[in-house]
Amino acid sequence: MxxxxxxxxxxxxxxxxxxxxLSAQIVARLGAADVIHRDLATPLPLLDGAWVGANFTPADQRSEEQKQLLSLSDTLIEELKQADTIVIGAPIYNFSVPSTLKAWIDLVARVGVTFRYTETGPVGLLEGKRAIIAVASGGTQAGSDIDFATTYLRHVLGFIGITEVEIVAADxxxxxxxxxxxxxxxxxxxxAA
Incomplete structure (x- = not known):
């Protein structure tokens, strides 16, 4: 459940x-007790040098300014950690994901927080979650050679540990x-609900 x-x-x-x-219909079908809604119509900030510097500064050595720079990222990651299922509405824009969704990914894919590197390669730290991606496109067929959106989302979600990914496509x-x-x-x- x-x-x-x-x-x-x-x-x-x-x-x-x-x-x-479609994503609203999926959420309704799942019948979750709690829904956290994140609307990226208002774009998230893009990564910059100060953010990257803060991210790569050990947590116990970060200044207050660096902690503030990472606070939105921390919030977005906490939303991911709380969720059992992630439902993403992702139109295919020019064969890939909207820039706002890429900005969200950049803020949640953090080494040592949502994934870590090992001698045998990267390991995702958000295991045991399910993702359902609702895609729509004008002419790109989901799963085709020119669909870089669903393949990218499957890969990046798997990279952070979310390997159970289902696609609902109005392509x-x-x-x-x-x-x-x-x-x-x-x-x-x-x-399955």
């Missing part, structure tokens, strides 16, 4: 967005919008 869902919307469109609609909507939406609806109905 899903207890807590982190619901992330990344479409620039706040109205009429297919991924916002190639410019070709057959009705069929794409019907397929996505069937995928939502088939999701």
């Amino acid at each position: 899903t207890r807590t869902v982190l619901h992330i919307d990344s479409s620039a469109r706040t109205e009429g967005s297919v991924t916002r609609d 190639a909507m410019s070709i057959d919008a009705e069929g794409a939406l019907a397929k996505a609806q069937d995928q939502i109905k088939a999701l």
Whole structure:
């Protein structure tokens, strides 16, 4: 039973967005007791030199300014840690994810916090979670050679330890919008709550 869902919307469109609609339907289907909603329509800050410097300063040596620089990242990571399931609404923009979603990823993928390096390679630290990604595209077919969005999201989520990733796709909507939406609806109905 899903207890807590982190619901992330990344479409620039706040109205009429297919991924916002699909991700909301997924969240409703899961019937979680608690939902944390993170809307990336208001963009997150991009990483800069000061942030990187703060991140690579040992935690016990960070200045108050460095702690403040990392506070949003800490909050976003805490939201991930609280969630059993992460639902991400991710439209495919120019074959990849929206820049706002990439900014979120940059803020949550932190060495020593959400992943660590070992002699045998990186190990994700957020294991035991499930992710469901609702994608929509005009012409890109999900899982095709030109879909860099779902492959990237699967990879980066796995990198931080979230390996159970499911895709709900309303793809190639410019070709057959009705069929794409019907397929996505069937995928939502088939999701285990």
